[in-house]
Amino acid sequence: MFKAGRFTFAVFGVLFLAATSQAKSAAEAQQKQSFVRLDRVTASRPTSNGIEVRSGTAIMQVTALRDDVVRVRVGPAGQLPEDASWAVLPSSRTSTVSVTLESSSNAVGFKTAKLHVAIRKDPFGISITDLAGHVIVEDLPGRPIEYHGASFRVYMKSPADEHYFGLGDKPGPLDRRNEAFTDWNTDAFGWQESTDPIYKSVPYFITFRKGVAAGIFLDNTWRASFDFNKEYRDGYSFGSEGGPLDLYILYGPEPKTVVETWAWLTGTTPMPPLWSFGYQQSRYSYYPEAEVRRIADRLRSERIPADVIWLDIDYQLKNRPFTVDPERFPHFDQMIKDLRAEHIRTVVITDLHIADLPNAGYKPYDEGIAGDHFVKNPDGSMYVGVVWPGKSVFPDFTRKASREWWGTLYSDFVSKGIAGFWNDMNEPAIFLVPSKTMPDDVQHRIDAPGDS
Numbered sequence: 171m172f173k174a175g176r177f178t179f180a181v182f183g184v185l186f187l188a189a190t191s192q193a194k195s196a197a198e199a200q201q202k203q204s205f206v207r208l209d210r211v212t213a214s215r216p217t218s219n220g221i222e223v224r225s226g227t228a229i230m231q232v233t234a235l236r237d238d239v240v241r242v243r244v245g246p247a248g249q250l251p252e253d254a255s256w257a258v259l260p261s262s263r264t265s266t267v268s269v270t271l272e273s274s275s276n277a278v279g280f281k282t283a284k285l286h287v288a289i290r291k292d293p294f295g296i297s298i299t300d301l302a303g304h305v306i307v308e309d310l311p312g313r314p315i316e317y318h319g320a321s322f323r324v325y326m327k328s329p330a331d332e333h334y335f336g337l338g339d340k341p342g343p344l345d346r347r348n349e350a351f352t353d354w355n356t357d358a359f360g361w362q363e364s365t366d367p368i369y370k371s372v373p374y375f376i377t378f379r380k381g382v383a384a385g386i387f388l389d390n391t392w393r394a395s396f397d398f399n400k401e402y403r404d405g406y407s408f409g410s411e412g413g414p415l416d417l418y419i420l421y422g423p424e425p426k427t428v429v430e431t432w433a434w435l436t437g438t439t440p441m442p443p444l445w446s447f448g449y450q451q452s453r454y455s456y457y458p459e460a461e462v463r464r465i466a467d468r469l470r471s472e473r474i475p476a477d478v479i480w481l482d483i484d485y486q487l488k489n490r491p492f493t494v495d496p497e498r499f500p501h502f503d504q505m506i507k508d509l510r511a512e513h514i515r516t517v518v519i520t521d522l523h524i525a526d527l528p529n530a531g532y533k534p535y536d537e538g539i540a541g542d543h544f545v546k547n548p549d550g551s552m553y554v555g556v557v558w559p560g561k562s563v564f565p566d567f568t569r570k571a572s573r574e575w576w577g578t579l580y581s582d583f584v585s586k587g588i589a590g591f592w593n594d595m596n597e598p599a600i601f602l603v604p605s606k607t608m609p610d611d612v613q614h615r616i617d618a619p620g621d622s
Contacts, residue, residue: 206246206317211291214278219266221280221287224248225294228317232296235265237283238421239431240298243414246317251414255389258418262435285421298419304382305329307419310405315415323409324417325402332379334398334406338372341365346375346398353394357599357606369597373408376428385420385428387435445515445589448477452517455482458498459505466514479509480592481518489558490525492534492579506587515589520580522596525559534579538563543572546613553612555600564598568614 208225215222220233220240230244241263243250255263269280272288279288285306286299295309305327309315313325334346341363342349351366358368373388375396388394392413398406420431451469456462462479469476485502487493494502506516524534524544538544544563545553554561566572580591597607 204246204317204319208244208294208315210294211278211289214289216271216280219269221271221278221289223278223289228315230289230296230315232279232287232289234267234269234280234282234285234287235262235418236267236431238285238427239265239435240285240287240419240421242296242417242419244315244322245415246322251416255416256391257387257389257436259435259437298421300382300421300423304380304423306377306382306384306421307386310402310407313402313405313407320412321409322415323407324415325405325407328399328402328404328406329379330404332377334375334377336372336375336385337396338374339368339370341368346396348399350397350400351395353396355597355607357595357597374432376425378425381423383422383425383428385418385422385432387418387420387432389416389418390414443589445477449475450478450480450517451476452478452480453482455484456480457484457495459501462505463508466509466512469514470512476514478515478517478589481516483519483521483558485518488525489521490527490532491521491523491559492582493532503586510587516587517590517592518583518588519592519594521558521594522598523555523557523559523562523564526554526561526563535563537575537579538565541571541575543569543575545608546615548611548613553608555598555608556602557595557599564608566614568616570617 206226206228208228208230210225211223212226213224217231217233219235220231222229222231224230227248228244228246229248229250230242231250233241235241243253245251253263267282269282272279272281272286276292277288277290279286281287284300286301288297288299289295290297290309293311294314295311297308298306300306308327310325310327315322315324328347332347335344337346337351337353340346340351341361353371353373354367355369355371356367358365361368371391371394373390373394373396375386377384377386386408388408388410390410390413392410394408394410396406396408401407418435420428420435422428451465456465456479462481466479468474483489485494485499487495496502499505509516524538525532527535528539543565545566547553552563554563556562565576567576583591600607603609
């Protein structure tokens with residue numbers, strides 16, 4: 171994010187990577203001009219843990235991963251989207267539970283130990299209820315799932331007493347009802363209550379009605395939007411301009427249970443070190459070295475139980491990541507040791523770009539070029555944007571080899587005794603452009619099977 175007392179963590183910058191560009195298959199290119207509406211069931215068949223239905227050219231698969239977790243996948247052209255995810259654990263995504271098929275003249279579906287899933291035949295619609303009859307999700311009458319080319323939208327009924335919470339980095343009221351939002355990682359310096367989007371994209375929210383909670387997760391990295399009762403008073407909707415319609419519904423009924431299930435789906439946070447729970451001193455910015463030492467001495471002389479001092483980009487040489495300014499911090503290594511002797515850890519910032527410095531002996535750039543680790547323009551040239559060091563290049567975190575290489579860049583700091591890293595500017599933030607981020611056509615090369 172842009173500098174001004176910046177102390178915000180973009181912790182989902184890589185996990186929920188804004189899809190500035192995705193490679194589109196021939197099928198996606200063909201469907202750009204098409205309109206598809208799931209208006210009635212034309213065929214159906216059971217699967218080992220759910221049901222698969224067709225509506226004209228479209229296919230929908232609804233499966234139970236657990237008795238309280240349902241996954242919905244839709245493909246408009248007769249083929250389901252790739253079974254892959256940047257967010258959901260492989261063990262959770264492929265989990266399965268036995269179901270009991272349920273059907274009638276009007277609907278097909280199944281039952282788990284906790285939920286009923288019904289797909290209405292004509293007009294097409296889906297509803298999920300618990301065994302007590304509480305509606306978890308139900309389609310909005312008259313608004314079936316629609317595809318306009320590669321984009322899609324899902325409409326759900328919204329009772330007047332249902333409330334919505336979540337979506338991660340969003341200003342405004344805690345209850346999202348009567349609000350609308352866009353998901354697109356954005357460097358939103360100076361954001362206000364009405365600013366949207368901002369830094370992180372977390373397409374997950376919790377519904378709550380009459381003591382019953384459920385989680386809704388749209389597993390999609392493209393630009394997405396969420397509308398809670400703005401377009402339709404009695405409905406909410408969500409969709410994306412591209413990518414997969416891959417949806418997870420997590421049943422509570424308690425909110426706590428939904429959160430626990432979300433952790434099962436996407437993974438738990440590693441236990442942080444004990445020192446990270448203490449008081450941490452940070453601002454933009456502490457320099458030179460003498461000022462950092464003065465702050466540490468003051469904390470100790472005033473008997474303030476501080477555990478950490480954070481260093482912003484001013485410790486770097488000309489704002490270049492993975493460097494130290496030898497004039498401002500002439501004894502950087504010794505300073506880290508001296509702070510640690512006073513039981514103060516040091517956390518340093520690392521912006522997720524690399525200064526564009528060919529033939530300058532700048533190791534991160536030279537290694538990145540040698541390993542072909544930076545994102546490119548559509549013509550194959552390297553994308554260059556202006557950030558803190560000036561002209562900069564950007565790692566392609568969609569490539570496993572590039573992620574592994576990036577990790578090696580921290581080893582020197584770790585050997586010096588640095589305790590942690592503040593990863594910033596990873597929206598990715600770009601200066602001097604209205605969008606504050608990369609152009610949509612910058613190429614990320616997803617090179618691992620199942621990583622789309």
